[in-house]
Amino acid sequence: MRAAFIENGQVRVGDVAAPVPGKGQALVRTHSCGMCASEAHFLHAGQNVIDLSRRFGGPYAALDFARPFVPGHEYVGEVLDYGPGSQRTIRTGRRVTSVPIMRAGGGHSVIGFSHECPGGFGELMLLDEAMLIEVSDGLDDDRAAMIEPLAVGLEHARRGRPEAGDVPLVLGCGAIGLGVIAGLRMAGIGPIVAADFHAGRREIALAMGADIAVDPRETSPYGPLPGLNGRRANLVYENVGQKGMLARIIADAPFDGRIVMGGYCMEEEALFVFAAQNKRLNVQFAGGEEPQDMDLAMRAIADGRIDVSLWLAERIGVDGVADAMAAMSGPAAPVRTVVDPRR
Template sequence: MDKPAPGDGQVLVRINACAICASDLHFLRGGEKMVELSRELGGPYASLDLEKKVVLGHEFVGEIVEYGPNSRESIKVGARVVAVPVIMNSGGQSVIGFDNNYPGGFSEYAVLDEKFILEVPEGVDDDAAALVEPLAVGIEHARSGEPSVDDVAVVVGCGAIGLGVIAGLKLTGVTAIVAVDFSESRRRLALEMGATLAIDPRERSPYEAIPELDGRRTTIVYECVGVKGLLNEIINSVGYNTKIVMGGYSMAAEEIYIFTAQNKHLKVYFASGETPDDMSLALKSIADGTTDVRPWLAPRRIGLSGLKQALESSTESSAPIRTIVDPLLP
């Protein structure tokens, strides 16, 4: 592909590192459905042409090479930056890595929207900087449920989203956090991120009174799995006045019993992508050591030749939370 050129208010960066996200695999397996639903119901992928080239990768860090016309140039050329992976244009918005015109972080270069870039401090290395974006998503999901310090939060699913939610809840002062996952290794990671308790749902229900929390029950549930039927299971299991945040990524139609949700006075929130403020908080918490994302990382980086296998195994419970790709490596 040709080297991209930055337009008005845009910046060209050379990619240093890009993390693999499970949504990259979802796109490879269900891109047609993503485009179809966006065209039918509205969404950022409506203009995507799957007959043309697409370069994935939206969790990246890169060095500024040059600015396009009419830019503020508030960060010096050569500085490292991360960004919300979105380009604002006259047609709305384009998602970097899911757009024919804006290649993602698995390429050598990417064009970013100058409004959404943040300079990476010297003390944060490239691998950690590549995790700012997924951590920011978890922070956004955490605050979407409007949690209070008195909440008992149950986080279902301890992949990157769930771990990011746990980190986000800690940042907002929530101290009673119950992590739920089938995988023992991911439950351990959840405890490292700040969960109070980690539960295997095959052994006990996280929705009953919790002895370790003085018999308190959950007041807010974060669904971070994206499996059809799980929302209805949560609705049927929780107590009165519980809040439910849907953060798991799913394109399957969901059936729920509204009768049950109404009788329990439940509230359901739908989490979305991160904002610049979420990115800023994520970067700050990594830089000052409040949030340690190093346990998310695979032991070593890979090059493009290892990308296919790493993508295919990325949703397995034994896979690392994030594998870093260096697009300059073979």
């Protein structure tokens, strides 16, 4: 099959072996797949991610960075077939997405970060049939590919256990931060403060439901802001993933504040426990989405409660992956570029 793959920190395009489904596995033809910053991160720090997984435990431990793997974990595709002995839970020809985890066969792999389970930057994928979610007919492919990143944001939002009276602050307005904002707004929590360096992302944050959006280089998002009647944010969602973020949040967070760490930082973090104890802070580490988050994300996109159309930029084929990935960190980068391997 034709695919864009990562090999030794480089994006290449070519033919790779087509996957063959085993028991409990569905063979799926990719229609659309979003490009996530985690794939770009693997280009520069993939070996570090693998080493950390081997040291602390994690699903990336089996990856060999020198061998090609096909990324892409924000996907929608069409069921073509199943492996022998499968339950065939969703009929062939139907579109599906899933939590990007493969557990069938006794293994544990992340779709798109596995040599055995290629992701959506290739024509064909293997998905765990126990994880499949049938996509609503009224949802086009590109918006359906946004179910997974939105679901991560929804998971992070609920991990903070938001409640009436909270003033959430969302740091970083990429797809995950925007999903947090949308989840909070859908739950009726607010006012919501968003902070991002990029003006375009701040505009999208307001469209997703933030009440205030600030450039943290110009205005501290932790202090009283216009429109808050003297109140300060007490529930901080970190979606940046850079070294030093937790220490800075602890220094600026209010007494009895809650912090949700959603950004993936691959470096050791130094902080003053003294400062956190004095403020009685609570720190919650968020992870990936669960099936309940995927289901809510799909229903919310399909019925119009959450509009992800502002996230979407151009559709590209696999030949455009390398250039699009190189441009992901720029100030004008879209929230999501979508790959269609059939192009």
